[in-house]
Amino acid sequence: MFQLKLNCRIFITLAACLFVGAAVFLISSKIAGATGQVIINEIAWMGTAASPSDEWFELYNNTAQEIVLEGWKLTEGEGTVIIVLKGTIAPGAYYLIERTDDTTVSDIAADLKGSWGGSGLLNNPGEKIQLLDNNSNLVDEVNCSAGWFAGKASPDYKTMERINPNLSGNLAENWATNDDSALIGHDSQDNPIKGTPKTKNSVAFLSSLTPTPLSSPSPTPSPSPSGSATPSVSPSTPQPTYQFSQNILLNEFLPYPSKDELEWVELFNGGSLVVDLTGWGLNDSAASRQPFQIANDTKIEPGAYLIVSLSKSFLNNDGDQVKLLWPDGQVVHSVLYQKAKQNFSCSRFDDQWFWTNQPTPGQANKKSSFTPSPPPNQTNAAISPLEEKVAVQESPPPQKINTPAAGAGRSSPTAPSISPSFAPNPKIELTAAAGEPITKNSRLKTFLTLAALMVVAASVALGLIYIRRQSSIKNQGSNK
Secondary structure: OHHHHHHHHHHHHHHHHHHHHHHHHHHHHHHOOOOOOEEEEEEEOOOOOOOOOOOEEEEEEOOOOOEEOOOOEEEEOOOEEEEEOOOEEOOOOEEEEEEOOOOOOOOOOOOEEEOOOOOOOOOOOOOEEEEEOOOOOEEEEEEOOOOOOOOEOOOOOEOEEEOOOOOOOOOHHHEEEOOOOOOOOEOOOOOEOEOOOOOOOOOOOOOOOOOOOOOOOOOOOOOOOOOOOOOOOOOOOOOOOOOOOOOEEEEEEEOOOOOOOOOEEEEEEOOOOOEEOOOOEEEOOOOOOOOEEOOOOOEEOOOOEEEEEOOOOOOOOOOEEEEEEOOOOOEEEEEEEOOOOOOOEEEEEOOEEEEEOOOOOOOOOOOOOOOOOOOOOOOOOEOOOOEEEEHHHOOOOOOOOOOOOOOOOOOOOEOOOOOOOOOOOOOOOOEOOOOOOOOOOOHHHHHHHHHHHHHHHHHHHHHHHHHHHHHHHHHHHHHO
């Protein structure tokens, strides 16, 4: 009887420990790919006006945590791998995947580029697309086997955009065609992309419900003059379209001008395309005021400088921060400076910033005509300390700011196009090919897996110790 009870206790203890270990292991295998964390947000199944083969996907992180995408996969049909993902996706951020190379969307850096697996191209009649985590768990699905839910092929080349990230990707009513209110980026031949890569969709969060009209009393007939009256129609206000570019950066600014002069900020276009700055703006560190809106239809040529005149009190003389804003409010480039000296501009030279007594608005920057005596162990006059932040170098931050209507502002003259004085910062890119072997797993998953194995090993060890102890006690009793 005693032996039976002992065996039952041992069995229950071991079973409980093994159950805990298995539970930890299962949690670790699922945590990196819980459904709804990352969604397929936009599909350019039709390609671009430059080439129908220039297809791209956009993912969206619908959580408040960074998610590791190592080993995740996009698949088509019954599991054919389109591409294996790399890197991470920041909370509330977008992840752009371009086919073959990074010229598909020429002025927005891809988070991943590579050839498509399977047939090599998405089928225009429709596809079933799945997003799988590194354990092949289904994260999101868009089943368009019977035909794409939205989007237009030649000659429009408009993308298929998801409306609500919290609703299923298999609902046809949760997708719509880009409505032309936001055209972001350009293709390899400088045609506007009729989609919103790495930006909030033009149709995002639109209600799919049909509003119920309110009943109104019937109008009372009144005498009308002879002839038919022409009803008046209120013209609709066209929605502005915005252009986003990673090649427009701060290049020089004058925060402390002389009396009766205006502060100004100089922008430089380090790209190869003309950029329309409608909706773009400038702001300071406190962001306590409305951003200064650059005038509508202001354009900056490739390799050219643009001077934006500000109110005299916009930037602080005792130190401040200059921020360049995209139309959606995202900070693209910012420079933090300390106390300014009157009539000295802060200028960029080969990725460093210096105060100079030779402001050069609309021209290549010049260092000071004299060199002040440097402190011991210092040989330059660089701003110290200085923080420069180029937001487009990293994954974009959460874009939860509603796109503002472009406001009026002072017109800004465009300087003649001249050679840039510094090379634009390189894009951060990741390249992957379909079918690439997975070499790394989620660090969190690895940690939890090891923890699970340790729990199982400890459980077995404790069980063996318990058995030996009970056996020893029994033997001692027999010897007595």
